[in-house]
Amino acid sequence: MNLNTIVEVKRPGSIEEVEWRDGHAWLGGGTWLFSEPQVATDTLVDLESFGWPALTATPRGLEIAATCKIAELHAFKGPPAWRAIPLIRDCIDAFLMSFKIWNAATVGGNICMSLPAGAMVSLTSALEGVCTLWPRMGGPREIPVADFVTGNHMNVLQKGELLRSIHLPASALSRRYAMRQASLTHLGRSAALIVGTAGDNGEDFLLTVSAATPRPVQLRFKKIPAATELRQAIDERLPAESWFEDVHGSAPYKRHITRYYAEQIRAELA
Ligand SMILES: Cc1cc2nc3c(=O)[nH]c(=O)nc-3n(C[C@H](O)[C@H](O)[C@H](O)COP(=O)(O)OP(=O)(O)OC[C@H]3O[C@@H](n4cnc5c(N)ncnc54)[C@H](O)[C@@H]3O)c2cc1C
Structure with a gap:
């Protein structure tokens, strides 16, 4: 999409060159910025010009x-x-x-x-x-x-x-992990993306719930918990109103799929 409110694209060599004011927006890849009108933005500041190693x-x-x-x-x-x-x-x-x-x-x-x-x-x-x-x-x-x-x-x-x-x-990069993801449609947006990581002997089990909730939610256990302990922890931490309901899945569906996958992850890492 052409952004017809943009009057300038800045390509600074360093952060000190940027004089920020309302109407500026940082430009990453632009895939979202250029996908819809940005009526409040008149200047894009292109981050690529900083030349940071990827x-x-x-x-x-x-x-x-x-x-x-x-x-x-x-x-x-x-x-x-x-x-x-x-x-x-x-x-x-x-x-x-x-x-x-x-x-x-x-x-x-x-x-x-x-x-x-x-x-x-x-x-x-x-x-x-x-x-x-x-x-x-x-x-x-x-x-x-x-x-x-x-x-x-x-x-x-x-x-x-x-x-x-x-x-x-x-x-964290050295830990064992298990991951599950669900979408309502083939190649669709994630309704739930759940990751578990753990140490070699099952110590320090970390479960990260995302997509099913508005923001990532993490549950940490000293060791891989029993199935009932994990289910209880999820229900305590994520009551009914905590789930993210949208066209990619209802809140009850996301809660169901999270519990289901969390148990699979727990069993796999145990
Ligand atoms: C058809 C379509 C499908 C999409 N599906 C998904 C999806 O499934 N999941 C999803 O998460 N997104 C989705 N997006 C949104 C978007 O394309 C992605 O989130 C993409 O990863 C954004 O990265 P970008 O570098 O292009 O960001 P940009 O479009 O450049 O920027 C996005 C926002 O972040 C700000 N920004 C960028 N970099 C920085 C920075 N370093 N510091 C501060 N602010 C910054 C920008 O100012 C802007 O507000 C979709 C978009 C389209 C058009």
Whole structure:
């Protein structure tokens, strides 16, 4: 779509060159920005011009630049010790995408959209990702992805604040995992995307519920719980009004499928 309110596209070399004002919008891949009218926006600030390296793997973990394309992340192959790397591809494959979105959309753009079916939100929260944010004033701040998203299309970003990168710790990348995803239609938007991770001996079991809820919800157990304990924890943490109801699934359906898949994940990791 042509955005007929845009009068300028800025391509700064560094953040210091950006003088933010109302009407500015950060431009990631533009797949959402260009998909509907942006009447309040007159200037796009293209993040690609910062030239950040897409992916940086170190012994500490994986640094994903906000500008990393979904296709670049899909192609990433980490060291064998990072056993959760295939989860990257599992989550990306769960993301309903055209060829254009696949090659243009950025990881940061997907997280900043903060949609319940944001596959990069599911992935990075399940792998205990931490966002680095660049506020307009003051130094960088860090926040776990699971706390970054606060609701359907809502997050903690302040006006003009930038998501710079997401760090996935090596400790999370090295864990065992199991994942389940459901859509009402073949290749449809996720109604539920559930991930469980655990240590080798079943210690520190982390269940991340996404798509079925407006924002990711995490349940942590010292060791893999019994089926009844897990079911009870889900019901306590997610009462009837907590489920995200939309055309991609009713709230009771999403609750049902979450309980069903959570049990499969628990059994698989046990
Ligand atoms: C047909 C279609 C289907 C879609 N299906 C899905 C889906 O199933 N799930 C889903 O999650 N999304 C979906 N989307 C929405 C969108 O395409 C994706 O979320 C995509 O990943 C957004 O990434 P982008 O880089 O293109 O973001 P952009 O369009 O560039 O930006 C999206 C928003 O985030 C802001 N932004 C981007 N990067 C940053 C940053 N680093 N810091 C701060 N703000 C930033 C932008 O200003 C804008 O408000 C769909 C879109 C279309 C058109």
